[in-house]
Amino acid sequence: AQSVAQPEDQVNVAEGNPLTVKCTYSVSGNPYLFWYVQYPNRGLQFLLKYITGDNLVKGSYGFEAEFNKSQTSFHLKKPSALVSDSALYFCAVRDYGNNRLAFGKGNQVVVIP
Amino acid sequence: DTEVTQTPKHLVMGMTNKKSLKCEQHMGHRAMYWYKQKAKKPPELMFVYSYEKLSINESVPSRFSPECPNSSLLNLHLHALQPEDSALYLCASSQETGGKAGELFFGEGSRLTVL
Numbered sequence: 001a002q003s004v005a006q007p008e009d010q011v012n013v014a015e016g017n018p019l020t021v022k023c024t025y026s027v028s029g030n031p032y033l034f035w036y037v038q039y040p041n042r043g044l045q046f047l048l049k050y051i052t053g054d055n056l057v058k059g060s061y062g063f064e065a066e067f068n069k070s071q072t073s074f075h076l077k078k079p080s081a082l083v084s085d086s087a088l089y090f091c092a093v094r095d096y097g098n099n100r101l102a103f104g105k106g107n108q109v110v111v112i113p
Numbered sequence: 114d115t116e117v118t119q120t121p122k123h124l125v126m127g128m129t130n131k132k133s134l135k136c137e138q139h140m141g142h143r144a145m146y147w148y149k150q151k152a153k154k155p156p157e158l159m160f161v162y163s164y165e166k167l168s169i170n171e172s173v174p175s176r177f178s179p180e181c182p183n184s185s186l187l188n189l190h191l192h193a194l195q196p197e198d199s200a201l202y203l204c205a206s207s208q209e210t211g212g213k214a215g216e217l218f219f220g221e222g223s224r225l226t227v228l
Binding site: 032034036042043044045046049088090092094098099100101103104105106108 | 117119144146153154155156158161163168169203205207209215216217218219220221222
């Protein structure tokens with residue numbers, strides 16, 4: 001079965017500093033990988049995805065993610081964090097052949113002013 | 114602004130009540146989902162409808178009953194719930210196939226409290 005792991009529970013970063021949220025995956029076959037963000041008391045919002053193509057994927061709100069096949073990683077990055085980026089971030093992998101998304105446990109990101 | 118609309122936003126019900134959660138999307142998506150989410154946890158898949166047919170039921174207790182009246186609407190009927198069913202219930206939709214499958218659009222959720 002497809003799965004993703006988010007090793008950290010919380011990421012603290014100072015405003016203006018680079019932000020990285022880590023995700024590793026385990027799949028059989030080609031991975032379909034996603035990042036979602038959840039702001040307090042809101043639903044999840046799609047940020048970006050990797051299906052095929054360039055290993056560096058650009059998404060919403062200035063976020064990007066780098067697909068690394070040799071390290072089976074799909075880390076989310078932002079060059080300069082904003083206080084408004086404080087939220088819960090989920091990495092996910094799509095189960096090939098159906099519409100089941102497997103989510104990681106989530107990372108709470110806290111951007112300190 | 115989300116393009117998936119869920120009502121009600123908040124619901125408080127007793128264990129003997131019958132209530133329903135509603136979800137609507139007008140993006141032409143043919144896959145619709147119900148998820149349950151506890152605080153600070155990832156969403157847990159409950160049901161998936163594909164072309165208005167139930168395609169995935171993740172062994173959800175029968176006190177939760179989904180319904181897809183048409184391609185734009187998804188309901189979740191609730192009956193005889195338990196306090197541990199209190200959670201945020203999220204509806205989502207996506208294209209059925211192709212590169213955008215898996216790119217889910219979520220509603221804001223219905224926060225359910227069972228007393």
